[in-house]
Amino acid sequence: MSTPIGRQPRRLPAWVKVLSAFALVLAVLFAGFRLSLIPGLKDLFGTETRDRSGPALLESIQDLSRYQAATGNFQVVVDLEKDTKFVPDAIRGSRTLYVGAGSVDSYVDLGKVGDGDVTVNEDRTAATLRLPHAALAKPALDPDRSYAVSKERGLFDRLGDLFSDNPNGEQAVQKLAVRHIGEAAKESGLNARAESNTTRMLQGLLHSLGFEKVRVTYGD
Template identity: 65%
Template sequence: MKAVALGAAALALLLVGTRLSVLPGIGDFFGDTTKDRSGPAVLKSIQDMSSYEAASGNFQVVVDLEKDAKFLPDAIRGTRTLYVGAGTVGASVDLGKVASDGVVINKERTTADIRLPHAVLGKPALDPDRSYAVSKQRGFLDRIGDFFSDNPSSEQAVNKLAAQHIGEAAKDSGLTGRAEKNTTNMLKGLLGSLGFDRVTVHYGPAPK
């Protein structure tokens, strides 16, 4: 009887400990603690950058991803996730790819004619602080599977889909045109301060 009583008391204490957060001052005694045991970040490589990032766009997309199983109702097997993905896409001009004849300067060093490659879009970068799941519906079998094992594939799927949609939106946003305009203004301002009166900037390969 004594062992049963001790077991019941321990179980009661465990159950009470999960609910003590509603009592001020006592919840801290049973509260969880978080410890960061991560190792130091390791530098893997260094790359010299010659690209001028001249524009950046902020995008947001609502991802509605549904996965169904054949011959089974959604209540048994299937998931549907509603996710808000927010991120940025940069547009840059690679100044390191200027051809040897891509810069023409007159003898008086008052005019400059520059030909640069077209601006290109970078990879979408999702912002975890602004991205979140609105809802997630799971079938019975999926809930059991999540209980016994971690399954990050579903989160990776919505992140990948959000990045894909943001990248597609960036292509239609006119971001590269804005980057080329900003690069032109930057070069005109820089060379103007060095005494050049006229600076002309072209984009794309030289006409044959």
Template identity: 65%
Template sequence: MTSTDVKTDGTPDPDAPGGSRRPARTRGCLPFAGVCAVALALLLVGSRVGLLPGFGDLFGERTTDRSGPAVLKAVQDMSAYQAASGDFQVVVDLEKDTKFLPDAVRGTRTLYVGAGTVAASVDLGGVAEDGVKVDEDRTEAELRLPHAVLSKPALDPDRSYAVSKQRGLLDRLGDLFSDNPGSEQAVNKLAARRIAEAAEESGLTTRAEKNTTSMLQGLLGSLGFEKVTVRYADPSS
């Protein structure tokens, strides 16, 4: 070391040739910031896919309902008498796969329990002009009504649930970036169709017609009719 390499206070001069320069602090901050960004991304992805259980509550997730009020779109007068109602439950096993790809890569299988009700009613407003006959003494009456019909199944969201849902790798990756409401809609439609088929085979319409007959006989009997006959037929017959 020459005399020109030493400051006046006796310490080495870093600007002098051969002197040691301390690295800038900003160089160490950049790698540290990159590590923090990668760690944060891993936490977010891990909590989404379930790889790091327990970290989902770290960010204080909460649900806020900003839905608007329900709007009345139409009002319809009803003349049907709901005479019976059935409570049904069905287990739906829906599987979707792709050609030339194994299920582990692309495909879904959902096991879903659907619960709902179906009503059977008789349209009293659909009685034809000659559908009611009363004798001169007003002691006997004969009514001709249309057959009972079934309503569309009404699924109960509180009693319907997915038991299990298996998804391929590509489907899981797709769910990370977007929801798939179509899959839930598919099992709901299938459950409603199965419940409707069960209602048609349950004899619910026969029970509804029997209950309607009892109701009309009791109502007209209280008005003084001693004999009330109720018949059911198709509107075209």
């Protein structure tokens, strides 16, 4: 139908155009979600994962003199929330509930024991050993026992995930889990347990070699 002469075509307001574009984006997202619910289409349009990684290369070998005397297993629930000032959480913000499970080793570095730290009597029936105090290794997060319980993200965060290189990234909560596990290990008495186990190990070893008295102390 032609427009009458002298009458300009009606222009839509700018906010209507923005709302229409926003509705189109939502329609595409919900359409993809609904297609995934139709039986058979999931396999037809499903993704396939291939491992094209090359072989692992050995870069270096280090000789270890640490005696791993104890291991502590820990679990922590991380509740990480990110908010934007003056913006509702439904628009911009995120909250992740993550269960992190990991372990921390406690070791005694026998490589630091010098000649003056070991004394033996003339009859070789008594020995005294002075060892460094036990120390904690870095916490190791177990990916098989760690998982996200829930993820809540605002609209802008969800749209940003579509264009992100790592939409399911959990680096922030994983780092928090490792930090909390490390802090818990310091308060757990794990080092004291490691020193006790090291003492029993050395006493049993030296008793088998004929020593009747074995004294083990710890100090810097």
